[in-house]
């Protein structure tokens with residue numbers, strides 16, 4: 182029987198991308214375009230990390246954002262992308278290190294549903310494991326490293342703010358804001374601006390609810 186834990190395995194994604202050409206997790210750009218496009222300028226260098234077979238990069242391209250790098254750890258997906266969309270950059274990389282991405286090189290790092298895939302084996306949303314916290318610290322510090330000094334991380338997620346905001350607060354080098362979209366099922370857009378001061382009201386509110394996401398390792 183299939184289980185969600187497969188989403189944390191590279192071999193699962195490699196196999197899936199042998200045939201899958203287009204699948205959108207959570208939501209297509211049209212539902213959150215009004216939130217993210219005003220934040221990005223047309224000449225921004227954008228990395229879509231854990232891009233999978235999402236069409237968000239192609240949709241952004243069609244809106245005039247022409248400097249897009251797609252990053253995923255599935256070599257199968259990246260080779261397909263290079264063949265089908267050679268006008269964008271394609272990089273095989275693990276988002277817990279981003280070792281193949283240059284430091285201070287992106288204005289925007291975008292992710293959708295990939296942090297969820299990495300955390301899928303967690304047993305409790307209230308008590309994250311050490312491994313989850315270590316992965317998050319590695320992901321966030323890698324993103325900060327590849328962002329330019331005034332760069333921005335945009336994360337589209339179904340994880341509710343009382344769980345995701347304290348996790349994002351583990352990274353001290355950015356501010357955190359949250360937007361919501363969706364009608365029946367609600368999704369969140371988390372926007373983290375490198376080098377900007379954190380809103381103290383937000384920090385106080387979200388440091389006390391699910392505070393295990395902030396516990397030191």
Ligand SMILES: C[S@@+](CC[C@H](N)C(=O)[O-])C[C@H]1O[C@@H](n2cnc3c(N)ncnc32)[C@H](O)[C@@H]1O
Pocket residue numbers: 188194204205206207230231232233234235236252253254255258274275276277292293294295298299
């Ligand atoms: C749930 S899908 C999301 C795909 C796309 N962002 C979307 O919203 O449709 C997760 C994607 O992240 C990739 N992925 C999972 N763990 C990764 C990691 N550690 N580093 C890079 N990519 C990863 C998978 O190969 C897959 O393409």
